Amino acid sequence: MKKILVSTALLAGVLSYAGGFRVSLQGVKQLAMAHTSAHAEDASVAFFNPAGMSFIPSKLSVVAGGFGASNKVTFQNLNTLNSTETDNPIGTPIYAAIAYKPIDKLSIGFSFSTPFGSTIQYPYDWEGREMVQKLELKSFYFQPMVSVKMADWLSFGASYIYATGKVDWDKAVTQFGGTVNINDDKATGHGYGFGFYFRPDPKFDLSIAYRSPVDMKAKKGTATFRVPAQTTVNGLLGLNANGQDAFTATLPLVEEYTIGMTYKVTPKWLISADFNYHGWERYSQLTLDFANAPIGNQADPTVLVAPKNFKNSKTVRLGTQYAFSNMIFGRLGAYYDESPYSDEDFIPETPSFDSFVLTGGLGFKFNKFGVDVAGGYVMPQSRDVKNDYLGFYGQAKAKAFYFGLGLSYNAF
Secondary structure, eight states: OHHHHHGGGGGGHHSSSGGGGGOOOSOHHHHHTTTTOOOOSGGTTTTTOOOGGGOOOSEEEEEEEEEEHHHHHHHOTTTTOOOEEEEEEEOOOOOEEEEEEEEEEEEEEEEEEEEOOOOOOOTTSSSSTTTEEEEEEEEEEEEEEEEEEETTEEEEEEEEEOOOEEEEEEEEEEGEEEEEEEEEHHHHEEEEEEEEEEOOOOOOOOEEEEOOEEEEEEEEEEEEEEETTTTHHHHTTTTTTTTEEEEEEEEEOOEEEEEEEESSSSSSEEEEHHHEEOGGGGGGGGEEEEEOOSSSSSTTTTTTEEEOOOOOEEEEEEEEEEEESSEEEEEEEEEEOOOOOOOGGSSSSSSSOOOEEEEEEEEEEEETTTEEEEEEEEEEEEEEEEEEETTTEEEEOOOOOOEEEEEEEEEO
């Protein structure tokens, strides 16, 4: 029974950090330039660095946008040569932010985003069905923030992070000829962020930001078994009359460090670069505490500990923008995103790949209003899957692309 349920230890991880990697879709303009962060033209900077609000040229700035994210994962068993492809729906993350200057040296703001959320759908009879058949997850980030301009060239900002998440997960229980549904829609976590934003020269912006670890706490999770011999299974696992058991878990989500720079080569042309460092080494294992099900170790049968073995990861980004006129802007970018785990720790529930990404987009300004469009093409590197712990071997490939539409309003 331990082998059947061991992958449920991934649950809270996907609630807020999908498979240990952060999906970079929190600003349409930023995405077009490789999702670089040192851009303080409007409130979209708030998610990346609250200190950037002090350099927004308008008194009031409001932004909102949404994305479509399409991805497919293919797994091939190299012994049988059987190949399985996911049938995932298009993901639709959204974001909104507002920044306001009540006085000249003080800015306040709020950011809402859904930075981690997707659905992965495998055929229900595929060979990895005991790990996952379908996994749907959503997350919501709420960040009030403040920024103080300490000098004409320097500002400091800080934010409070309140995170909520939900997951709905189906996986097979072949020993009993049925499935189990893992569900939690009340996981929450708290954290903070802070940063400095520098503009020592009108041509140069420097952004330094930190986002703290967030412990996501799942206190009311439910595991529901759907099997023919329900009464027998209930007795074996200590489930209630509905074939359910409760569990709790606390998940250590990791900190993130970002350094971003933008340089205006000419009044019309700028270049941006970012370096992100994700401290995923903190996510070395995950513990689930079940109310009754004896699927853990002998010392504490209801406690299940699963190794994660994540490692720290990096992302390097480079983007550019050219102003064709005062109304039309062209943008391009590229970045390299590193997976936080090795081939030996690959997991099909939330697959992750080392990826090269190409981005581009256009921006349009109409007095106080702005419209941005962007797209990204992802080129994940194939992986040789060698997970001895899950007994999962083969080759995994993926393909993905993003597109987005953003709106902005700036009152000077």
